[in-house]
Amino acid sequence: MADQKSSPGDPYNAVIEVRHQLNPLLAIFKVRPDSGEMMNFIPGQYTVLGLIGGESRSFNAQPEEISPPVDRVIQSTYTLCNTPEEKGLYEFYVMQIVGGALTPRLFDRQQGERLYLGNEARGDFTLDLVPSQRPVLMIATGTGLSPFISMLRSELGRGSKRRFVVVEGVRYSWNLGYRDELTRMAAQHENVSYIPTITRVELDPDWSGPVGRIRLLLDDDVVENATGIPVAPDQFDVLLCGNPGMIDEVTSFLVARGFSTEGREPGRIHAERYWEKAPAT
Numbered sequence: 626m627a628d629q630k631s632s633p634g635d636p637y638n639a640v641i642e643v644r645h646q647l648n649p650l651l652a653i654f655k656v657r658p659d660s661g662e663m664m665n666f667i668p669g670q671y672t673v674l675g676l677i678g679g680e681s682r683s684f685n686a687q688p689e690e691i692s693p694p695v696d697r698v699i700q701s702t703y704t705l706c707n708t709p710e711e712k713g714l715y716e717f718y719v720m721q722i723v724g725g726a727l728t729p730r731l732f733d734r735q736q737g738e739r740l741y742l743g744n745e746a747r748g749d750f751t752l753d754l755v756p757s758q759r760p761v762l763m764i765a766t767g768t769g770l771s772p773f774i775s776m777l778r779s780e781l782g783r784g785s786k787r788r789f790v791v792v793e794g795v796r797y798s799w800n801l802g803y804r805d806e807l808t809r810m811a812a813q814h815e816n817v818s819y820i821p822t823i824t825r826v827e828l829d830p831d832w833s834g835p836v837g838r839i840r841l842l843l844d845d846d847v848v849e850n851a852t853g854i855p856v857a858p859d860q861f862d863v864l865l866c867g868n869p870g871m872i873d874e875v876t877s878f879l880v881a882r883g884f885s886t887e888g889r890e891p892g893r894i895h896a897e898r899y900w901e902k903a904p905a906t
């Protein structure tokens with residue numbers, strides 16, 4: 626579809642320049658703002674994307690699943706995967722939540738189509754949380770990887786020698802959307818290690834890497850065996866992002882090992898929860 630610039634009253638201010646479909650439910654969107662101006666941000670921060678609810682055509686949810694009302698711009702929060710140094714396009718790594726308010730509509734949008742893009746970046750889940758030379762253990766599930774992509778690209782682009790260990794947990798290997806880039810980073814930078822794990826191996830029998838939830842890998846010393854560094858508070862500060870269940874599970878494990886969710890001592894845990902768990906009934 627041809628690119629359309631914004632007109633008066635147009636709720637949209639940006640165009641999807643690239644849509645890289647990794648599998649039916651997972652995609653990387655690269656978005657160009659009409660203004661041509663890039664917002665300032667710190668790697669790890671997020672902005673919003675939005676679409677008018679009633680516009681979608683081949684919508685894959687049933688009408689009764691569509692909420693909230695469809696006549697307004699529905700917005701959600703997405704972490705920027707690009708770096709502040711890159712000009713032109715913002716990059717977003719998005720999982721479609723079937724029956725969700727925004728993501729089925731976003732996945733209905735093709736390259737060249739328009740959407741609303743927030744004009745500021747927010748959030749304090751950045752490397753500013755961690756003293757400058759302290760090694761960082763980055764732990765993500767699903768698209769919770771996004772902040773770490775921006776942080777790593779930016780840090781390595783500036784020649785950082787800080788030690789980074791990335792542990793990524795997904796259901797299937799085809800949900801490792803940045804696997805090639807992270808594998809390359811680890812091969813090219815001796816200060817980077819990348820440890821992906823999958824949890825639904827019965828549907829992914831060709832996978833030959835670690836298997837099981839991240840908590841299990843930590844319990845089995847997979848990180849220490851892969852990197853030579855024990856998961857101990859005097860070795861790492863930890864950044865956790867993604868599924869709140871993973872965050873709770875891994876936080877409990879780390880606290881039992883002497884890490885802390887507060888204070889400024891080494892061994893600090895910081896977390897970004899992508900959504901809240903449903904309250905227990």
Ligand SMILES: Cc1cc2nc3c(=O)[nH]c(=O)nc-3n(C[C@H](O)[C@H](O)[C@H](O)COP(=O)(O)OP(=O)(O)OC[C@H]3O[C@@H](n4cnc5c(N)ncnc54)[C@H](O)[C@@H]3O)c2cc1C
Nearest residue numbers: 701702703704718719720722725726727728768771899900
């Ligand atoms: C700070 C922050 C940054 C975020 N960055 C990203 C990002 O970079 N990429 C991304 O894909 N998402 C990201 N999210 C999640 C995103 O904002 C939406 O929640 C998600 O895309 C679902 O939107 P939706 O409107 O389709 O579904 P909703 O109608 O909002 O959600 C329906 C239900 O799905 C569940 N849910 C929400 N998100 C997920 C998920 N990712 N995995 C599994 N279940 C989920 C929740 O239980 C929710 O109640 C981020 C969230 C936060 C708070």
Ligand SMILES: NC(=O)c1ccc[n+]([C@@H]2O[C@H](COP(=O)([O-])OP(=O)(O)OC[C@H]3O[C@@H](n4cnc5c(N)ncnc54)[C@H](OP(=O)(O)O)[C@@H]3O)[C@@H](O)[C@H]2O)c1
Nearest residue numbers: 720721722723766767794795796824825838868870871874
């Ligand atoms: N990924 C897909 O192919 C797929 C397919 C159909 C629908 N969806 C939809 O997309 C949403 C997001 O899927 P996703 O795969 O990106 O994210 P996800 O469901 O959060 O799973 C990502 C990883 O986190 C693990 N995990 C989930 N809950 C956990 C907990 N409480 N503690 C520790 N680890 C936990 C999962 O392990 P487990 O495998 O053990 O749960 C998986 O390895 C789902 O809620 C679903 O609605 C996704």
